[in-house]
Amino acid sequence: MNGKVALIAGASKGIGAATAEAFAAAGAAVVIGARDMAALESVAGRVREQGGRALAVRTDVSDVASMRGMVDAALAEFGRLDMAFNNATDGPRPAPLADIDPDEFDRGIATNIRGTFLGMKFQIPAMLATGGGAIVNMASRAGDIGVANLAAYVAGKAGIIGLTKVAALDYADQGIRVNVLTPGTILTHNLERAGEQAQRGAALATPMGRIGTVSEVAQTVLWLCSDAASFITGAVVPIDGGQSAGVKPPSMFNQESARD
Secondary structure (H helix, E strand, O other): OOOOEEEEEOOOOHHHHHHHHHHHHOOOEEEEEEOOHHHHHHHHHHHHHOOOOEEEEEOOOOOHHHHHHHHHHHHHHHOOOOEEEEOOOOOOOOOOHHHOOHHHHHHHHHHHHHHHHHHHHHHHHHHHOOOOEEEEEEOOHHHOOOOOOOHHHHHHHHHHHHHHHHHHHHHOOOOEEEEEEEEOOEOOHHHHHHOHHHHHHHHHOOOOOOOEOHHHHHHHHHHHHOHHHOOOOOOEEEEOOOHHHOOOOHHHHHHHHHHO
């Protein structure tokens, strides 16, 4: 990816930070955005320490001027935009639907659906100016299925999947590919904080018997943005250890593991 420029929204930690570092390791200059400027600068510092190029831009994905400004900063600093990963997410604490505050619900929708829309709205024209590019949006397995007590999150992620498909169709013949990830359980900072017992339970709920890593997600983003995925657009890509394939009871998994 030498000579290319990648933008990552929601890059201050976890999957976003890992993806920014992976893009840089592959040779791309990275423009990273989030609300936490101190955390962003830490990520940018790690990229520079490894010889990469990084620009940190304080960004609120739900704000029009902020998202326009992030793309403008990428163009001003590096002269082009080739790839983008819209990864920011937010929402209310888990609660039954009728107990969710409407303002908190709106916050979840604003970050997930509006933020992804605004990202693509400004990223696409910048990519068209240099002949095209690739965009990956971050949804969740929860965008495909219902999850109790997560009304805003599920609605937001389902909306991202729909937006991705429309954008892919709108620009399929103009050199821009748009795909969406639907991860299952990934070892991010939230699951790390939940502790080992929660991690073991999450692993048992996965057919592969383990949880995913942020590096595995990052490498999937890079692949989807690379020429190796040049005929793939509008795809919903699960990274879930087999969860989307169906249900594999833990006892069955344990029996097969014992035989191995």
